[in-house]
Amino acid sequence: MTVLGIHHGHDSSAAIVKDGAILADVQEERFSRVKHGASLPLKSIAYCLKEAGLNSINDVDYISFSNQSNTEEIESVFGLKNESGGLKKTIKKMLYTIMRKEVYISNMKLPIYYPDYIVRDKSKCINNHHHLSHAASAYFTRKSAEKCLIFTIDGAGDKFCTAIWMGEGSKIELLKSYYRDASIGWAYSIVTEALHWIHGDGEGKTMGLAPYGDPSKCSDELDKYFPVFKGDELVTPSSLGQDYCWNEGGSYQFHFDEAKEVEKLVEKYGREHVAARAQKLLEEVVINLVSGWVKKTGIKRVVFAGGVMLNVKLNQRIWNNRNEIGIIEQHVFPNPGDSGLAIGAALLQYYKHHDFKGNEIKNLYGGPAYSNEEIEAMLKVRKLKYHYTDNPSKVAAELLAKNQIVAWFQGRMECGPRALGNRSILMSPLKPENKDVINKWVKFREGFRPFCPSLTYEKKDVYLKDNRDEFFMITSFDVTDEKREAIPAVVHVDGTVRPQMVQKETNPRYWELINEFGNLTGEYIVLNSSFNVMGEPIINHPKEAIKCFFDSGLDAIFLGNYYLIKSEH
């Protein structure tokens, strides 16, 4: 059975599952080059069909959408328009778009050059709840099918902001849902907006700033925006007004009037203290909620998805408090934001027809790869000086040991927001100033934000305290006391790192690079930042990689078996 999953919204994406295996998973921003892009994922769909060896959308068994109802664009492209009751529907949509201050477009019709995605058998198109798609992304990527609680926590989707589910076997059952009076994601994002970072993008910056502040130095005036749970009950709803949506260059930016009020707190108490209090509130709210439900149900296995779960400090806090909370399993889907909805919807539909017995996700390399031949042709046409090597890992490690900034472009692109060694910018973590060096020459981002490391799996206990297997940079850990001084460029101010443990069988070329760097320097760990500059999506194509190479202070770039040295140009 082949299922195509489609998410149309911010972070639009498509994914394809065949016989339980994830063949492709990619978000449209990588093709459109609009970060968090909300356009229809047409190029992503085309890529998924190609990767599955299918010629037509009608060759898939099901098309599984990540929302309860379809957008006007989806209805047009897939030929799903229901002409009956059209007037009522049109008026409803007009009112909705006016309320949201969006532009209403009537009589949408496709240009002739669009791909033919008209679905002949409409019964193969299935709509799913946004939060159920999140729940499925987490549940159907875990090791076992044992009974567990599933928490889906985001800003909002299909009128849910937070939901608790129970998964067992192939079934996911809703236990409880909350709407806007319990939006943990919106509360945190209001603070992000007040700090003048983009809602739905800058939350990682708020989290990165938080350890510089003291939560007690911001008053409890901030607390009313966060819901309060006692046990499994919502005892104090959060105080939120109207949500608005702004479309900036194809990317949705949600925002709230309450951000103005929080901005006053930022002026009064300081940016870092407001961020610190928001982070503390977030962690306490989620831990209270999880503890309450674990106690109520007696279920000790918990899995998570939804954009809030991108907060690695929250995930660490849950892990560190696992005994108090009473949990024995914590699985966070590694692409928990809305770009992970397409794969959630696809897996959900697949397991409606198949037994789920556990299907642990091994990697996130769901995007396009480019062959050596394609790469060389691209280099030739640009008349660049390049070299070939049979062992790029060794050559790159030698440059890293000489403190060079190296771009590493190999194999299939990662889905989700983290670079995991296929579209990465690498540097030695050994010198404290390297954080500033990489910011000054390549990344151009805020100086307080930490960089993350990749390390060989075998050395995890050398660098990380009280760790568990973590391959996707979805949680942070404390660094061991003996290594804190050794790798200063990747240790955050609070002594934590957000690591990727690299296994040889999952990514042999990247593992060899880190291992070779270890043989040269004694430290089996490298600084790994996503291959992009601030504000842009992660690079997909070699031509974008070369453009970034010459637009920045990168010293070298490796593309497949080819490499270029900046000083030779």
Ligand SMILES: [Fe+2]
């Ligand atoms: Fe969501």
